[in-house]
Amino acid sequence: MKHIPFITTAIQDKWSSDYSIEHSWGIKHRELNYPRQEPFNDPIAIKEWCDAGHRYEKYTGVMLDHRDGIPSWALEIGNHFGLQNTGISLYKMTTGTILPTHRDRYVRYKEVYNLDLNDVMRVVVFLEDWQSGHYCEIDSVPVVNWHAGDCVAWLNDIPHMAANIGDADRYTMQITGTI
Numbered sequence: 001m002k003h004i005p006f007i008t009t010a011i012q013d014k015w016s017s018d019y020s021i022e023h024s025w026g027i028k029h030r031e032l033n034y035p036r037q038e039p040f041n042d043p044i045a046i047k048e049w050c051d052a053g054h055r056y057e058k059y060t061g062v063m064l065d066h067r068d069g070i071p072s073w074a075l076e077i078g079n080h081f082g083l084q085n086t087g088i089s090l091y092k093m094t095t096g097t098i099l100p101t102h103r104d105r106y107v108r109y110k111e112v113y114n115l116d117l118n119d120v121m122r123v124v125v126f127l128e129d130w131q132s133g134h135y136c137e138i139d140s141v142p143v144v145n146w147h148a149g150d151c152v153a154w155l156n157d158i159p160h161m162a163a164n165i166g167d168a169d170r171y172t173m174q175i176t177g178t179i
Helices: 005-013 043-051 072-080 107-113
Strands: 015-020 062-064 084-093 097-102 120-126 134-138 141-143 150-155 160-164 170-178
Touching: 005 015, 005 120, 005 150, 043 097, 072 084, 072 170, 084 107, 084 160, 134 150, 160 170
Parallel strands: none
Antiparallel strands: 015 150, 062 084, 084 170, 097 160, 120 150, 120 170, 134 141, 134 160
């Protein structure tokens, strides 16, 4: 694995937001077709959200992943972090999409690679500058005012949330891999 202090910090502290990559993709992410709107795949979390009063039409954004073909510029970004068994998804979170606090279970990813949860890391790259109404929170700490290329990473099942209650789409790249 490449030595990236950001990843090392995320491993030691369970998550980190102290890293940025060069914003070289311009607006290529806006030109993509995001063909999938999949339901959130954790019925226990959805029940907890509903019990707490969350009743939204959209819990997930629209996405593009390996089934649709990942563009080469996104693959280059995914390879930058030196993770193994890398899976990449590009997300467009439209206005009104709210994903309450949850812990990723990586169900499909663990099945494909036959891994334990403790081996999994998630990196999110913000593809555009922060805009009003765009929100991210990791382990109860707000992450806002990001710039295109800023990254957050966490180890296995750290609680996090995301929302877009602004007027513009929120674009991210999600990289899942093992250390």
